[in-house]
Amino acid sequence: MNNHLLRETAAVALSLLDLTDLTDDCTDQRIEVLCARAQTPFGNSAAICIWPRFVAHARGILGAGHPVRIATVVNFPGGDMEIADVAAETREAIADGADEIDLVIPYHALIAGNEKAVTDMVKAVRAECVAPVILKTILETGELKEPALIRRASELAIDAGADFIKTSTGKVAVNATLEAADIMLRTIRERGRNVGFKAAGGIGSVSDAALYLRLAETIMAPDWPMPSTFRFGASRVLDDILAVLNGGPSSSASAGY
Template identity: 70%
Template sequence: MNETTPRLVAAKALSLLDLTDLSDNCDPAAIETLCRQANTAFGPTAAICIWPRFVSQARALLGPDSRIRIATVVNFPSGDLPVDTVVAETEQAIADGADEIDLVIPYKALVAGDEAAVRAMIGAVRAVCKPPVVLKTILETGELKDRDLIRNASHLAISSGADFIKTSTGKVAVNATLEAADIMLNAIRESGRNVGFKAAGGVRTVADASLYLNLAATIHGPDWAIPSTFRFGASGLLGDIIAVLEGRESGSPSAAY
């Protein structure tokens, strides 16, 4: 990153943030709050990321021309729903107004050696995510664990048509890590394709965000991380971003995701 001061990092992170509420007790009131929070005094977040059942509500709240994109999750969080079910889930989400689909790959099948299951799932969902709908694939790197498996999953997702590769659901014990990010960002470079990266789960402070942005800059160059190539998936990061931008103390406790 060229930007090194906490305030500049915070402003950058805000523009890359998928403000997330995938809590089990999320309700319409929480979605109203999320949509309001995404429009900050310092500018909008890149997106909100929510359960499919709330997409139509969020679209009505944000309006058709909002700069804030609506992302939703499919095959989430287990990664083991039938392809037809996931395709139907995706089609409904897009009809309801989703701009971005965050798809959990069948990572358990991949661990068992079934690469074809991953290709089939991503290919089927890609087929119904017509441009400008963005397809992010969640690898669940904390469950893949092995470096070679994370790299293989990254290349499988990229070659199957993913627009982004994303670390995690935020629903397992180990979510985004710098080690996984390094493997994934290098896989994008190796592929030669214009694919983005999303760190999700565990990025809670501007200092955390800075580590990921610096890693991306090292691998892809200082100007690579923009909303079309880089996102943070987080619920608690926004509070720290706002604290830094307002000149208050950073690093206070925040949400787990």
Template identity: 60%
Template sequence: MDLNSPKAVATAALSCLDLTELGDAATQEATLALVDRAVNDFGSVAAVCIWPRFVAAAHARLGQNSPVRIATVVNFPFGDLPVEEVVGETTRAVGDGADEIDLVIPWKALIAGDEETVRDMIRAVRAAAPAPVTLKTILETGELKDPALIARASDIALEEQADFIKTSTGKVTVNATLEAARIMLEVIQRSGKAVGFKPAGGIRTVDDARAYFALCEEVLGAGWVSPGTFRFGASGLLGDILATLEDRSPSTRQGEAY
């Protein structure tokens, strides 16, 4: 990827985007409008990330041969539901057509030193969503705060067969940061596993995307980034991607809602 080319960065960001609608007041109408924006003249996003209750409708809207995957969230956003309830959420979502499950780990338990609760949750959801379903684990790094704890959460997720590690829900004060991203990418590098990374929350511009791509290339090498290994969780990034690809001036991008 040519990181000096805004269009090259925008094209790569589009292909790696999990276009997200997880607002507290989200409706089926708004969710399907999001689904309709997932394919455009420049290609398609990697996935739409939506509430479980809208998965079946999104699946029907996209059809069988769509390039766009359906991701949904479980144990979201607080990470403190009982395992049995989260397994139920997962089973229903997969049955409704979800291709990817984004699981909030019990991060409060991890802060308290209880690793087994975290392992039990990931293990149970992995069993309920076996391959080819993609399992992404949301670590809520802005709440973990301690670099050692972020690294430990990443290690546990990888040990329990997560396919991706994801920074955040987008629902807390501090979401994706480059500092947390570096820690997580270094864990992936040390593991030697084919595991993906997803920063989420607060990523709004092509310049933001460029910074994450550059970090990935620094830690994991040129060519590592692809939709199979990297995703952005964002609702606002699509607007700047399309503005960049359409050669619209920065002043015309302001106020767009995606």
């Protein structure tokens, strides 16, 4: 990739980035750093993605209507909570100022053959996410493994009202892959609804990001990736984006959360 195209890709990736801190030892101080890092000299990331307990603190820093959106996770990371508890977690996060909810579907139940568990969970959380709140559903594709199951999870989430389908929590052995992304993007296209895609976990460089962008442009349309339809969930990739935008090369090393 030539330098001009690399910098162009870096700028796009920045605008699509959900800058993430879902580490177990996260603190208020790290949220303050994350909010600052999301606002760069080259533009803002699309969102920050944080634990629910930090949403109110982040909203206090960013203020109402800030262009950097606040995303948080529910039913995270295992996907095994009761629907009522996840709905309550969602309500509290939205009350605290969350703009976007990233919901882990009950993927263990789906692996066991219980499709209704996925539909019921997504519909219940969808009911809490009144516009303009966005609902992203995390499929945990690395655990689903089978292409047919990844496709079915995508279909169920889309049909139950998800605004985005997302690959991964970043908390398992296999996170975002181009193979899973291909299946998910093709399912979005086939379903015919205005649904976005988010790749999360394992994307550590602009070069990595370019592969996902190229795939989405091939399957959907050249101008399809934008913040309303495409996101990257990552923590370390911002360093590579800024290095490229400052005139340096893209790292070839991938890094996850």
